Amino acid sequence: MSRQTDPDNLAGRGRKHEVIESLEESEARREALLSSLEDIVFELDRDGVYLGVWTASDHLLARPRGELMGRSVREGIGEDLGDELVRIIGRVLDKGSPEVWEYSLHIPTGTRWFQARLAPIKVPRETTATRVCLLVRDVTELKVAEQARLQAEDELRRLALHDALTGLPNRALFADRLEHALARTSRSDWLTAVLFCDLDHFNAVNNTFGHLTGDAVLIEVARRLQSVLRAEDTLSRFGGDEFVCCANVRNQTEALEIAGRISATLAPPVAANGSEVQIRASIGIRLAETSEDGPETLMRDADLAMYQAKASGRDCAVVFDQLGDDKAP
Numbered sequence: 001m002s003r004q005t006d007p008d009n010l011a012g013r014g015r016k017h018e019v020i021e022s023l024e025e026s027e028a029r030r031e032a033l034l035s036s037l038e039d040i041v042f043e044l045d046r047d048g049v050y051l052g053v054w055t056a057s058d059h060l061l062a063r064p065r066g067e068l069m070g071r072s073v074r075e076g077i078g079e080d081l082g083d084e085l086v087r088i089i090g091r092v093l094d095k096g097s098p099e100v101w102e103y104s105l106h107i108p109t110g111t112r113w114f115q116a117r118l119a120p121i122k123v124p125r126e127t128t129a130t131r132v133c134l135l136v137r138d139v140t141e142l143k144v145a146e147q148a149r150l151q152a153e154d155e156l157r158r159l160a161l162h163d164a165l166t167g168l169p170n171r172a173l174f175a176d177r178l179e180h181a182l183a184r185t186s187r188s189d190w191l192t193a194v195l196f197c198d199l200d201h202f203n204a205v206n207n208t209f210g211h212l213t214g215d216a217v218l219i220e221v222a223r224r225l226q227s228v229l230r231a232e233d234t235l236s237r238f239g240g241d242e243f244v245c246c247a248n249v250r251n252q253t254e255a256l257e258i259a260g261r262i263s264a265t266l267a268p269p270v271a272a273n274g275s276e277v278q279i280r281a282s283i284g285i286r287l288a289e290t291s292e293d294g295p296e297t298l299m300r301d302a303d304l305a306m307y308q309a310k311a312s313g314r315d316c317a318v319v320f321d322q323l324g325d326d327k328a329p
Contacts, residue, residue, distance in 0.1 A: 039135050039136060039137045040053070040054070040055040040060060040061070040135075040136040040137075041053070041054040041055070041133065041134070041135055041136075042054075042133070042134035042136065043121065043131055043132070043133060043134075044073065044089060044131065044132050044134055045130060045131050046086075046089060046090060046093055046130060046131075047072065047086065048072050048073035048074065048082060048085055048086040048089055049070065049071065049072055049073075050068045050069050050070065050071055050072075050073070050076065051069075051131060052069075053065045053068050053069065059107075059108075059109055060107060060109075060112065060114075060136075060138055061076075061107065062076055062077050062078075062105060062106075062107050063075075063076055073085050073086065074086075077105055078105075081103055081105065084101075084103075085101070088101055088118060089118065089132050092118045092119065092120055092132050093120055093128070093129055093130070093132065096120055096122075096128075096129065097120075098117060098118060098119040098120075099117075099118050100115065100116070100117050100118075101115075101116045101117075101118065102114070102115050102116070102139075103116070112138055112140045113138070113139050113140045113142075113143040114136050114137065114138055114139060114140075115136070115137050115139045116134055116135065116136045116137075117134075117135045118132050118133070118134050118135075119132060119133050119135075120132055120133075121133050160172075161173040163236075163237040163239075165215055165218060165219065165237070166218060166219055166222035166237050167222075168222055168235055168236050168237045168243075169234060169235070169236045169237075170236060170237070170238070171236065171238050171239075171299075173236070174234060174236035174238075174244060174246065174295075174299075175295040175296065175299070176295075177234045177246060178192070178194065178234070178246045178295040178298065178299070179291070179294070179295050181234070181246055181248060182288060182290070182291035182294075182295070182298075183291055184248065185248065185288065185289065185290065185291065186290050186291045189250075190248045190249065190250060191248070191249050191250065191251065191252075191255075191287050191288065191289055192246065192247075192248060192249075192287070192288045192298070193245075193246070193247050193248070193249045193254075193255040193258065193285060193286070193287050193288075194244065194245070194246055194285070194286045194287075194288075194298045194299060194301075194302040195244065195245040195246075195247070195255065195258060195259060195262070195283055195284070195285050195302065195317075196242070196244050196283065196284040196285075196286075196299070196302035196303050196305065196306040197225075197242070197243040197244065197245070197262060197281045197282070197283050197306070198241060198242050198243075198281060198282050198283075198306050198310070199221065199241035199243075199279055199280070199281050200279075200280040200281060200282055200310070200314045200315060201280075201314075202214070202217075202240075202241035202279075205217055205277055209272070209273070209275050209277065212273060213272045213273045213275055213277070216272035216273055217270050217272045217277050217279065218237075218241065220270045220272065221243065221266065221270070221279060222235070222237065222243070224265040224266060225243055225245070225262060225265065225266075227265060228258075228261040228262060228264075228265045229245060229247065229258070230247070232247075232248070233245060233246065233247040233248075234246040234247075243281075244299065244302070245258070245262075249287075252285075252287060252319060255285050255287060255319070256285070256317060256319070259283045259285060259317035260317075262281065262283060263280075263281065263283070263315070263317070266279045266280065266281055280314065280315040281315070282306050282307075282309035282310045282314050282315065282316065282317075283306060283309055283316070283317040283318070284301075284302045284303060284304065284305025284306030284307070284308065284309055284317075284318055284320060285302060285305055285317060285318065285319045285320060286298050286299075286301040286302040286305060286319075286320040287319065287320075301320045302320060304320060305318045305319060305320035305321075306318070308320075
């Protein structure tokens with residue numbers, strides 16, 4: 001007895017074959033699309049196990065794709081980064097909302113910066129998502145450009161507040177630090193001392209040895225002055241051969257002791273560009289017990305006291321006398 005073919009059964013098998021072919025074509029298109037992206041696409045489960053990896057090239061992967069599948073991200077990107085990524089995956093799945101993550105990773109081609117977007121993969125049959133899609137973009141060039149911009153801005157700010165030759169704070173930054181010192185003085189029993197130092201006959205150095213030697217001397221003077229001041233004191237160069245110091249002291253005697261240390265450190269000749277230069281300084285001192293007098297007033301008074309020191313024969317220190325300030329030249 002011959003067997004007859006059921007037309008409905010043949011039609012069913014044909015439709016099934018068409019569905020399979022359609023799914024295979026769809027999967028092939030998805031693979032081609034994901035693998036052609038500049039970004040790297042990962043599919044991960046809650047534990048950070050790689051379920052899928054798509055990339056146009058393996059050069060941005062810490063390990064080749066074939067070594068990642070079925071392994072944990074801790075093996076792929078290291079324990080510390082892996083632990084952090086697993087925590088983020090947990091949050092994304094629990095909240096059901098995407099997150100953005102930035103990280104750096106050392107890969108065979110060097111250290112690179114990446115920006116990643118994690119989103120839950122929602123499947124209609126599942127009540128809650130159990131996997132995430134991790135879309136990773138190489139942002140190294142952007143990061144390098146941003147760091148260069150920030151460094152340039154920091155350098156501009158530094159130059160705006162520091163002397164270009166010595167690197168010391170300039171007048172604007174000194175005034176700000178002096179204001180803070182005065183505020184601290186008002187809350188304590190200390191005094192704020194401003195010492196205005198002007199190098200004696202420094203023009204002769206430039207005229208005799210040239211400005212290059214003069215600049216070298218100023219750099220050495222700055223180094224010596226810093227060496228005899230405390231870390232909490234502020235030393236500034238106002239320009240030319242003017243150096244100004246701000247220090248908290250208990251009394252006038254301590255302020256004069258600082259002036260003595262400045263004179264002593266300047267006493268040995270300065271060797272600069274094959275020449276030996278003798279440096280001396282006239283120092284004006286202004287003391288303040290409160291913040292009633294502002295920074296500009298204190299700097300002006302210390303400057304006047306410095307001129308009194310020059311009028312007294314130079315290479316000495318004079319404390320500003322408010323009653324006698326009209327005697328200053």
